[in-house]
Every structure is written in structure tokens, then in C-alpha cells.
Amino acid sequence: MDAPSPRCIDTTAPALLICEHCDTVHRRRPLAKGEVAECARCGAVLERCRGMRANALLALVLTALVVFVQATLWPIVTLGLNGQYVAATLWDVIHMMWLDHSQVVAVLAAATLFVFPLAKILTLGWLLAYARSGRRAPGFRPLMVALHHLGPWTMSEVFVLGALVSIVKAHLYFDVLPDPGIYAYGALMLLITVFAGVDLTRLWDETRDEDAGGAP
């Protein structure tokens, strides 16, 4: 790019950073694109400069939403026995566990594979849509806090691996075929990995409250 190289520091950002893993206080230094600042005491990541602007990120989130809807609605695996074929979607899986006296598992699967990932994608999309112009979306504060707490409770990527293992196992008894749903999940897995590298706390520094600022 011939544009001036983006540096991830803005004058409004506070000058100090505290490592959340060891409580060490660091002076913030400007990061080049893609650079990661590490804690000198414990080695944890302090902050990273994402190479992506809010626009690009938003496009990614919308893609993830489309892929997620497909992953949820399309069958994941088809199974054949004696010429009969059945396909199962995510909801069949959850429904079946509920009927089979494993309600705990059904609830876990519904939460970690449907409710939480969907909430994460929608929240991110909402926040980023406003962050594109440096604004804070309505509900910015509680939503950012909620996103933080959602942390490790979205498990779509584990499900992809689980589907793979299931296919191999079921293959011992039946004809099994992967369905489009599982490819959608695979794509979702890649997108999620990209999000994981994004330092969301930066949104706090990069956006302004409209009613606090003097915006018309």
C-alpha cells in the first residue's frame, strides 16, 4: 500500500497498560500493523494491532453470519443403511439428546453451538457497524461486557472436529457422507480463528460516545 502506513495508536488512548495476567504496568508504545506487544514479565499478549479496519472486519462478520445460518439449517451428515438415507442437522442433534435423557448435553450443545455463537456474531456486527464511523452503538457498554464474558463458551470449532470423528466412527457400521452443513462449519471455523486474533478491547479507545462528545 502506498498510503501512509497505519500505526495503531491514537492520541486519545491512555498511556498506560496493565497486564491482566501478572499486574505489571507498561507504558504503551506505538505498534506497527500486525505487531503484538508482549508483557516483559510474564510474556502474555498485552495488545495487538489488527491489520484490519472496522469495515473489513464488519464484512467478515457478515460473512460469518451467512455461513452460520447455513451451518445451522443445512444437514451436517447423511447416513445410509440398506438403501435408506437420513440426514441430521444441528437441531436434530440437540432434539435427540433431549429425548434421550441427556438434557444436560442438549442444553450444552444448544448454548455453545447455537445461542452463544449467534449472539457473538450479531453483537460484533452491531458494534462494528457503528464503529466504522468511530461511533458507539446503542448499548455499547453492556454489549462489550457481554462479549467479554462470552469468551470461551462458543465451541463451533470443536463441533467440526467432533463431526469428523463421528463420520469415521459411524463408517464402521453405515455409509456416511458429509453434507454441506459440515463444510459451512469448516468455513465458520476459519472465520472464528480470524476473529480470535482481533483485540476487541481496542474498540473502547477507537470509538466515542455520541452524547458525551459534541457531535451534532
Next chain:
Amino acid sequence: MSALPRADELGLIGCHVCGQVCRAADTDGGDAALACPRCGSTLHRRKPAAYTRTWALLIAAFLMYIPANVLPIMRTASLGDIDDNTIISGVVELWVKGSPGLAVIVFCASIMVPMLKFLSLGTLLVTSRSGSNWARRQRAQLYRLVELIGYWSMLDVFVVALLTALVRFGFFSLVEPLPGVVFFGLTVVLTMFASMCFDPRLIWDGKEDSDD
């Protein structure tokens, strides 16, 4: 004071949720009801009752882990042959009949990762409480590793769920989930809560050597 001052010594608190640096000077009376000015989350110098909570959750998780391994997690029936699978027999079956590569992955996710969590968190709790100086940086890395890979243990739960749904949906009750899988799911959730309740800042709270 060392070259790397800690927030605690400077009267500062870092917000865990949004990263805001807050001044804590006016609250040396205790942690009670101090909220982050930016995001509104409660601020803690250290996570409250980290040792008690982490121990309690870890022990509960371990108690669940025993039936999770002893009880079968899934029943498969084919041609009148009823076969109850435990986590370990599932790994062996994959290794023998399917693919050894996947067997290794399942073994890591279902057996290695939970064991690693019990051992690491136990070690971290004991060494941090005694203010030990030993391998601090490595212990910090260990904690981050536990946080990063912990949820992959859910793999076997999803496998059982998927297989059950697949097979039951059309045909006969050839595959059935058994109670072991519920215990295993609870183990994973409880260990995840345990590692969240631990405060890695405690690793660094004892006296520090000045040789480095």
C-alpha cells in the same frame, strides 16, 4: 521497586473486562463495590476468593471425572451385539478400526487435556499460595495454555450427540447416549469455570528474586 512496577504497588487496578487503568488509592479500605468508570464492571485487585473457588470447582470437576471415565458414554448395537463404550474404549476402537490420527486427537482432547487441567491448576494453586519463586514464567505460560485448550475437551460430548442423532433419526435405536457423557460434559464445564476463577496475578505475588 523493580524496573517492572506492578499496578498493585502503584495503587492502580486494571479492569479485566475493558483494560481501563483505574486509580485505587481512595479504596485501600477494601475491594468493596469499586466499579470501572468505563465499562461498569466490578474492579478487583485480585479475583475474589480465587483459591477457595478454584479448589472447590476443581474438586467438583474431579469428582465428576471419575464416573465420566468409569461409566460408559455410549451404547452401540449392531446385529444383536451390544457394546458399551467408555471414553477410553472409544479411543481404542478408533485406533484399531478407524484412523490412528483421529484416535490421537480424541485421546488428547478427552484424556490428556482434562488431566493436564487438574495437574496444572492444582500445581498453580499450591505454588502460588506458598508464594513460590519457582519457574514463574513457565507457570504463567501453563495457565494460558490451560485457558486456551480447555474447551476442546468437549469433543467427545459432541461426537456422542452427533452419532446418536444420526443413527436414531431414521432407523433403530442402534446408538444411545449413556450417563457417562453427561458427567463428562459437566467435568469440562466445571474445569472451565475453575480456570476462570483462578487469578494468574497470584503467581507473581510472592517475593521476587532479583537475579533476573
